[in-house]
Amino acid sequence: MSVHYGPGTHISIPDAMLRLPFIALANLYLLLVSLLGAPFRMMAASHRPAYVRFRLTGDPPYRERRRRRLQLGGSRPEPSDVTSVERLRESLELLAKDGRVKGILLEVEDLAVPAAKRDALVAVLRAFRAQGKRVVGWAVHVDNEGYALLCSADEVLLPPMGRVELVGYAAESTALGVGLSRVGIRPQFIRRGDYKTAPELFTRPVVSDIQTRTVESFLDERYADLLDVVARGRRKTPEEVRALIDQGPFSARRAVDAGLADALVSEANLPAYLGLAKPGDGEEETELEPMETYLSTIPFPPVRWKRLRRNPRVAVVPxxxxxxxxxxxxxxMATSETVVKALRAAGRDKRSKAVVVYISSPGGTPLASEQMLEAVQRVARKKPVIAYMDRVCASAGYMVAVGAKEIWSAPHAMVGSIGVFAGKFDMSGLMEKLGVHKTVLVRGQNAAMLSFSRGFTPQEEATLEAEVEEMYQAFLDIVAKGRGRTKEEIHQLAEGRVYSGVRGKAVGLVDQVAGFEEACRHALSLAKVPAAERFEIMTYGAPKQRVNLLKLLMGASHAQTYALCPTALSLNGLGGTEAFEDAARFGVADVVGRVFPDDQWPFGG
Known part of the structure; x- marks a missing residue:
């Protein structure tokens, strides 16, 4: 805060001084609560667990989500659930200092994290083990990604009924051209870029070589990473791991025999295995306690004191x-109004000195992406903005990213797919087979351009080709300006080509390959914020609910087709994530449909 007394007079009153009374009262309250609870925690100290249980499931965020408003509803996590990478790190740092704690039991269930977040979790576990503590991994059923994380533990345990789905990676590409023609549907698409293969789903009789090579390049990277992680974790050679993968999947007993797991231990026998109880010793079953129970046995657990000088803060917009x-x-779905409002709020947030736009999108419409791009650029004129991706940032998603000052990516994220296409389905053949007759009446030569009742006229097709070319040139111009390159240089990288984060950096579409935390710290450094060990995150515009892509597709029978990056949708789910499952449900891993108003062109970014 500053006060002005006429020209040339400027007296600064630090905000911290204004906060001092409130900070003192808040800390006094925290102190009283801590002191009042200390006697009870002292009495419980003798029951302090030697092993603490953590359950890692789903896709926990990098940081605890802190929001301005209290949000009611929603299911509460289990006491042992890992709620963020940050909270796990803080918990293990505390446990590492306690000589009475021997280690942790890490239970893995339905893990759905990208490789970059898996690496962040592995780094946390590695630091814990470096302090002489033990990490015991346990799971009932794990796929490639879950098992890769378990490989960072000292031991891998499975129950007798357990399974290890260590089988490598597979992706399916579909070609519906012949099938659609047999039922009287004629796809009509115009694309810009040989590598923009999404329309091929509908137009080709077989999958193209370009699509096959693109998918294989990502399969090779993911597979090589899996070989390396398992080889290092289980102390095997990559060749040995490759041979084991070709023998998968594994029952629990076969996994132990193959050296992929260390022992068969049921959940009920875990305490006895860890030396916490003897089998048959008493009727009451010994439980592995979560972190919450451990904290109740420490006389003076860590207190989150209110600081006079607040930690630096980064605004994150997903x-x-x-x-x-x-x-x-x-x-x-990432809707333009939601993201634009979130970006505006992040720009107005005076405490957040930098913004990280976290992009996980296979693409969408140019209209919406250009709205988001403009909002990113406006915020970037006020404070540093970093675009970060750890899964996929393709097509229209990449268009949003180029508005940032720098683009950061995880090694195996998918970036690029600079290209566009547009089109429709001519349903006249199907309607004729069904005995359905339609008469199209127009006033204006292009008024029925997007009608499904007939194909394009020569003029309509020429108009659409011109629009696609114009959109592609605009896309190239946007990327060229954002990346400081010429349109010709970007064109050589575009036409729908998709890159991993590592390859994207090599060709100049990505500035740095690193993790989320590193991207946030770099954003603060660009804002001239002194390096701090801890910083806060404020998330704006986080998703609130999910929708079913199958229902969306089925409701789009009168839609103009809406283009995405096909490789992104088909590969984003490798390792068992929901994106691949959703695509598999309706057999289409390339494109989804959506109803648009007649005044919106159906161009794919």
Missing amino acids: VSGIIIPGKGASGK
Whole structure:
């Protein structure tokens, strides 16, 4: 805060001084609560657990989500659930200092994290083990990614009924051209870029060589990473791991025999295995306690004191899902109004000195992405903005990213797919087979351009080709300006080509390959914020609910087709994530449909 007394007079009153009374009262309250609870915690100290149980499931965020408003509803996590990478790190740092704690039991269930977040979790576990503590991994059923994380433990345990789905990676590409023609549907698409293969789903009789090579390049990277992680964790050679993968999947007993697991231990016998109880010793079953129970046995557990000088803060704006115009928010759709409002709020937040736009999107409409791009650019004129991706940032998603000052990516994230296409389905053949007759009446030569009742006229097709070319040139121009390159240079990298984060950096579409925490710290450094060990995150516009892509597709029977990066949708779920499952449900891993108003062109970013 500053006060002005006429020209040339400026007296600064630090905000911290104004906060001092409130900080003192808050800390006094925390102190009283801590002191009052200390006697009870002292009495419980003799029951302090030697092993603490953590359950890692789903896709926990990098940081605890702190929001301005209290949000009611929703299911509470289990006491042992890992709620964020940050909270796990803080918990293990505390446990590492306690000589009475021997280690942790890490239970893995339905893990759905990207490789970059898995690496962040592995780094936390590695630091804990470096302090002489033991990490015991246990799971009933794990896939490639879950098992790769378990490999960072000292021991891997499975129950007798357990399974290890260590089988490598597979991706399916579909070609519906012949099938659609047999039922009288004629796809009509115009694309810009040989590598923009999404329309091929509908137009080709077989999958193209370009699509096959693109998918194989990502399969090779993911597979090589899996070989390396398992080889290092289980002390085997990559060749040995490759041979084991070709023998998978494994029952629990076969996994132990193959050296992929160390022992068969049921959940009930875990305490006895860890030396916490003897089998048959008493009727009451010994439980492995969560972190909450451990904290109740420490006389003076850590207190989050209110600081006079607050930690630096980074605003995080997620762009998660297919980019579309309109309102609302969900885990599978990123709507323009929601993201733009979130970016504006992040720009107004005076405490947040930098912004990280977290993009996890296979693409969407140019209209919505350009709205988001403009909002990113406006914020970037006020404070540093970093775009970060650890899964996929393709097509229209990449268009949003180029508005940031720098683009950071995880090694195996998918970036690029700079290209566009547009088109429709001519349903006249199907309607004729069904005995359905339609008469199309127009006033204006292009008024029925997007009608499903007939194909394009020569003029309509020429108009659409011109629009696609114009959109592609605009896309190139946006990327060229954002990356400081010429349009010709970007064109050589574009036409729908998809890159991993590592390859994207090599060709100049990515500035740095690193993790989320590193991206946030770098954003603060660009804001000239002194390096701090801890910083806060404020998330704006986080998803609130999920939608079913199958229902969306089935409701789009009168839609103009809406383009995405096909490789992103088909590969984003490798390792068992929901994106691949959703695509598999309707057999289409390339494109989804959506109803658009007649005045919106159906161009794919």
